[in-house]
Amino acid sequence: MIYPIVAYGDPVLKQRAKEITPNQLDLKKLVDDMFETMYAASGVGLAAPQIGKSIRVFVVDAEAMDEDNLKGFKKAFINPQILEETGEKWAYEEGCLSIPKIREDVFRQPRVKLRYFDTDWKEYVEEFDGMAARVIQHEYDHLEGVLFTDYLSPFKRQLIKNKLGNISKGKIDVEYRMRFPAVAKAGRR
Secondary structure, three states, X not given: OOOOEEOOOOHHHHOOOEOOOOOOOOHHHHHHHHHHHHHHOOOOEEEHHHHOOOEOEEEEEOHHHOOHHHOOOEEXXXXXXXXXXXXXXXXXXXXXOOEEEEEEEEEEOOEEEEEEEOOOOOXXXXXXXXXXXXXXXXXXXXXXXXXXXXXXXXXXXXXXXXXXXHHHOOOOOOOOOEEOHHXXXXXXX
């Protein structure tokens, strides 16, 4: 099932997501649906809040970024916890399915150590670096209620303020289904 992507401005994107427990939901079905939704939107990562579910789950498949350390980098992360971020921060232009057509440089550390579970509830502690670490940090931020635009300077945020407002109102053309918070509110009146 392909979910609509929740657009900038929806409160679910600013909430800290809740951990899940085994048997709380059909986790394998949810993860399959999240991958399907991500692929339909041509994304490389998708967090559960982006489909309106405030739970600590995200998926990544960054092989399309065509970098050596991303070959076969397709995973689901359940209840992830960043244990450590190391290295000198570096800039890279990031985008987000919930904030279409806006890309800005974000500084992140190049290495991350993460504890997480897979869909069979097997626990892992792994280290990732380079673009894999960046993709994980971006999606992990979604679980913390943080968007990449939160890293921008006040000046940069001011420059994109109108674009962000238009996204929340649905005044943007995208090639995937989205759920716009301002449009939903207008429909309830």
